[in-house]
Amino acid sequence: MTSGIRHFTDLSALSGSDLRGILDDAAKRKARLKAGERSKPLEGKVLAMIFDKPSTRTRISFDVGMRQLGGETIMLTGTEMQLGRSESIADTAKVLSRYVDAIMIRTTAHDRLLELTENATVPVINGLTDDTHPCQLMADILTFEEHRGPVRGKTFAWTGDGNNVLHSLLEASARFSFNVNIAVPEGSEPEQKYIDWARANGGKVMITRSPEDAVRGVDTIVTDCWVSMGQEHRARGHNVFLPYQVNSDLMKHAKPDALFMHCLPAHRGEEVTDEVIDGPNSVVFDEAENRLHAQKAVLAWCLGA
Numbered sequence: 589m590t591s592g593i594r595h596f597t598d599l600s601a602l603s604g605s606d607l608r609g610i611l612d613d614a615a616k617r618k619a620r621l622k623a624g625e626r627s628k629p630l631e632g633k634v635l636a637m638i639f640d641k642p643s644t645r646t647r648i649s650f651d652v653g654m655r656q657l658g659g660e661t662i663m664l665t666g667t668e669m670q671l672g673r674s675e676s677i678a679d680t681a682k683v684l685s686r687y688v689d690a691i692m693i694r695t696t697a698h699d700r701l702l703e704l705t706e707n708a709t710v711p712v713i714n715g716l717t718d719d720t721h722p723c724q725l726m727a728d729i730l731t732f733e734e735h736r737g738p739v740r741g742k743t744f745a746w747t748g749d750g751n752n753v754l755h756s757l758l759e760a761s762a763r764f765s766f767n768v769n770i771a772v773p774e775g776s777e778p779e780q781k782y783i784d785w786a787r788a789n790g791g792k793v794m795i796t797r798s799p800e801d802a803v804r805g806v807d808t809i810v811t812d813c814w815v816s817m818g819q820e821h822r823a824r825g826h827n828v829f830l831p832y833q834v835n836s837d838l839m840k841h842a843k844p845d846a847l848f849m850h851c852l853p854a855h856r857g858e859e860v861t862d863e864v865i866d867g868p869n870s871v872v873f874d875e876a877e878n879r880l881h882a883q884k885a886v887l888a889w890c891l892g893a
């Protein structure tokens with residue numbers, strides 16, 4: 589962040605204390621909202637949102653979050669902009685920076701996010717790329733701590749595909765000092781650089797083929813779809829992933845009060861059974877709600893509100 593602009597690209601790009609500050613702010617803003625307080629610190633500010641992939645939660649929570657903070661949003665898709673007719677990301681970044689106060693982008697290749705960030709003169713927020721999903725992890729840590737207290741020293745298990753959400757979970761594990769056990773089938777491993785970075789920054793990461801070994805005694809089990817948006821070329825047969833399904837048998841190996849977490853959308857009957865996602869330990873809708881509160885704090889951090 590040499591430019592002094594507060595981009596929110598990845599959890600690895602921010603310090604642990606900045607991230608903790610954002611989470612503390614999110615919890616306070618959530619409490620104040622529930623108490624009926626309505627302050628408008630972003631009045632007059634405009635957030636441009638670019639979506640190169642579909643979204644329900646990210647789109648609506650950023651839109652509602654900006655409105656609650658007194659700001660406004662402009663919703664854009666890559667295909668309806670000149671971006672879709674080969675205007676460069678760099679030029680798009682420079683143009684948007686003349687109009688709006690911040691840019692949120694959900695896109696494919698992570699390099700597109702980085703190119704936007706390098707060329708924008710306003711804060712850029714990562715709303716998911718093929719590689720990472722940092723806003724999701726901010727909401728997830730907020731959710732975990734609401735239910736189980738400080739995340740430091742706790743253990744999360746991930747079972748399924750080694751995808752963008754897992755990469756951000758690995759980054760979060762180092763920044764918030766918790767452990768991650770990963771069970772993935774051969775060929776679905778997370779990118780090694782995320783494991784290496786987490787370990788180099790104090791994270792404790794265990795990786796195995798056995799979902800039972802990964803979830804034994806953990807505080808929460810996390811999973812996600814078996815095929816991410818735009819990753820259909822990596823799609824594996826469902827029989828490869830079925831042993832990694834989170835069902836009540838697998839949950840029994842975790843702590844009795846272990847939480848079940850999922851960023852949603854869920855593919856019920858695939859990565860998780862109805863019994864688990866609708867069960868008493870599931871916090872998936874709290875995670876979805878907390879996207880709103882966490883991202884309001886991210887917006888406030890980026891815009892100095």
Ligand code: CP
Binds near residue numbers: 647716
């Ligand atoms: N979890 C999440 O990012 O959901 P959407 O794809 O609906 O935004």
Ligand code: NVA
Binds near residue numbers: 716752815816817
């Ligand atoms: N891993 C999923 C997350 C969706 C919110 C995807 O990228 O499609």
